[in-house]
Amino acid sequence: MAPVSPPPPPPAELRFEGNPGKNPLGEASFRQMGSRLPSVLARTTRMAWETDRRAVLLLLVCQLLVGAGSAVQLAFTATAMQPVLGNGPAADRLRAALPALVVIAVAAAVTRVATALCSYADGRITPRLTTGADTALVEAVCRAEAVAYAEPGFADRQEAAEMGVTRSRTMVQDATRFTAALVRMVTAGGVLSVLHPLMFPLLVLAVVPAGAGAVLSARVTYETHYANVGDRNVRQMMRWWSTTPKYSDEVRANGMTGYLLHWYRALSARIDRRTLTAAPRMLRIVLASSALGGVFLVGTWATLAWLAVTGRVDLAAAATAVVAVQTSLAALSQLVIHGAAMFHTGLYLADMRSFLDLAHELAPKRGELTAPAQVAEIRVDEASYQYPGKDSPAVDHVSLTLRRGEIVAVVGENGSGKSTLTRLITGIYLADKGRVTWDGVDLATADPDTVWGSTGLVPQNxxxxxxxxxxxxxxxxxxxxxxxxxxxxxxxxxxxxxxxxLPGGLDTLLARELWGGCELSGGQWQRLACSRALYRRPPLLILDEPTSQMDVRGERDVLDALKATAADQITVVVTHQLENTKVADRIIVMRHGRITEQGPYEELAHGGGLFAELLALSKDR
Incomplete structure (x- = not known):
């Protein structure tokens, strides 16, 4: 009987934690949450102003027109009600009310036109604002120090910031509708206060519970989002790895489809479970706020009826009050809905802002010196570098000199620090201790763009x-x-x-997934990657495993190219194919982050050290 296979393990528990992560609602009171609205509105206005000032001015003018139109409609409703509810023939009463009705119609038309212009202005602002936020996020990630990717929580903070970009699409619209509702509420409330001072406070009481409920609901929604950030981030990564054609052969040939689907479903179920757990809390908040608001609303209508029945307001004023109550109620409801939406958006914008601030802090601030355009000598002086979260340095007190016209091969076992050393030489990483200089210029004090403008790199990946x-x-x-x-x-x-x-020669799109695109083999892609570095003609050329996927002919082409261009540049080749090191003038052997041997091929091949041992093992394969 065949042994029973154990079930696949569940996905690891993922938490949105780490150095940069902090829940903005973790210690926030209800008052503090409510006080966010003005700052969110101000931030939205500032971002919109920077995007399109004319559109913002159009929005403000239209908002004032909407408010003025609402005030005129209510004021002239009272004027029209006097003759309509008075004595005399109906035709005479309607004739007397006609001028006020015409004014009401014109005001309504102006309000509609102003509302349409608001939508037009929003259509001008939102696409560019969203694109600006998205571009700022991409730029922040691209310009951050390379070491930032190893910082705990960096990827999760980026995922949270992506939600801020998504929410920016509705940000201006919510702010516009919020301010429009605020203007209508003020105008309608003013009319109600004139009719009787009790009416407006009662109406506000009827809507306040709904506002509080909306803010509390937004908090619950955000808490759920915050708890799911880590899982969503990994799920999205797993989705790409599972569905990209680049790895489809490995997925199928290794029978991974079932496990990947299990993994994806398990993560999705965990995300859904947190969302469903929050549903009862949402229900309690909505029921409580609706019930309390309903009680106050009944009180508002009862008060209006009592005022009309007891003669404290005449029938015309009471009719106007009905319209004003409906207008105020609608405005207050919109104020609550879009205020809560703005509060919600503000949380995601805060995530985006904090990530941009973090990325800005991690952007290179190394100095303004100009690195030499044609570097003749690179010195590594007692340089050490340790990755975040690691117990030992990847490069440990390494000293090295590289000179123009020299080909240097760097070899060693996996994890010996070869690739990290090349990152220190190119200034991608800065040494924790010691320094790296180009013709005497310390890379820690040089403008990185001037450094990278003189480098050519073919990485392993x-x-x-x-x-x-x-x-x-x-x-x-x-x-x-x-x-x-x-x-x-x-x-x-x-x-x-x-x-x-290729069908289009140099114009062919190299992406099989896209219409009209073509694909290259692994070896052809690697040759193409080498051609990039050679095309740049850089003073410093670094190739990390440049021929690992090539056939013998391709490998020979690249090695011959290195010899042909070596006189004009410093060339560093990282390789596990030790026979290829014959092209080098000098070989550096690394182990545990240190240089243990260096010299020409023949000397090291017969030196009895690590190089000779590795060379013998490679020949036995």
Whole structure:
């Protein structure tokens, strides 16, 4: 009998915690929550003003017109009611009320036109505001220090900030409707207060419970969102990894489909469970606020009836009061709905703002010195670097000198610090101790853009950009208007025939998932990645496992290209294929973050050290 396989393990418990994460409602009182509205309204206005000032001015004018129109309609309703409810023939009473009715009709038309113009202004502001928020988020992530990705909670904070971008689509609309409702409420409330001072306070009491309920409901919704951030973040990542064609072969051939679906369903169920757990709280809040508001609303109508029956207000005033009550009630309801929406949006905007502030703090602030454009010597002096959360440094007190015209190979076992060393040399990471200098300029004091403008890097995990073949070589930074240098770079790595065979040549989109796109093999992609670095003609060229996916011919093309261009640059090659280190002038051997050996190939191959041991093992495979 075959052994029974155990069920797949459930997804790990994920918490939205870490250094940057803090629930903005964790210690907030109801008063503090309510006080957020003015700041959210002010922030929305400021963001809209920066986006389109004319549209904001149009919105403000239209809001005033809507308020004025509502006031005129109510005031002239009272005027029209006097003759309508008076004595005499109906025709005479209607004739006497006609001027007031015309004014009411004109005011209603103006209000409708102003409302339409508000929608037009919102349509001008919202797309650009949303795009601006989205672009700011992308820029913040791109400009943050590379080490930020290793910070605990950074990815979760980014996920929370994404919700802020999403909510920015309704931000202006909610603010517009909130202020419009506020204006209508003030005008209608003013009419009610004139008719009788008791009416408006009672009406406010009828709506306040609904407002409190809406804010409390928004808090519950946000708490659920906050608890689900980590799970949603990982679920989205798992969705991409499970459905992208790039890994479809591995998923199918390894029988992973069932487990991935189990994982996805389990995460989704956990998210849904938290949402459903919050439903009873939401129900209690809605029932309590609705019941209390209903009691006060009944009191409002009863008071109006008592005033009319006892003669404390005449029939015309009572009729006007009915219209004013309905207008005020509608305005107050809209005020509550959109005020709660603004409060809700404000929470997500706070997440977005805090992430942008965090990313700004983590953006490079290294100084304004200009790194040499044609660096001749790079010195690493007693440099150490330790990743966040790790117990030991990845690079530990390393000293090294690299000179123009030299090819240096860096070898060692996995985890020995090879790739980290290249990141220190290029200034992607800054040393925790020691320093790295380019011709005497400390990278910690140099403008990073001037450093990276002089580097070419082919990392282990290179990008397969969904761009045209041409942009995959130039990376959007063409040196000339013609394609001559592009073809030269492709010739260098033996990719001309492959690119010419594509349907559109250099204009072919390299993304099989998109209509009209084509795909390259793994080795062809790696050749293309090498052509990018060679196209840049950088003073510093670093290739991290540049030929791991290539055939023998492609590997030979790249190594020959390195020899041909070596005189004009500093070249660093990180590799596990030790035979390829013969192309190097010097080999550096790393172990546990330190340099244990260095020298030419023949010397190390017969030196009896780690290099000789690894070389012997590679030949035995």
């Amino acid at each position: 290179f990008a397969q950009w969904p761009l045209r073949a041409r942009e995959n070589v130039t990376l959007g930074q063409p040196r000339t208007v013609d394609d001559g240098p592009v073809w030269d770079a492709l010739d260098t790595v033996g990719m001309r025939d492959a690119i010419e065979a």
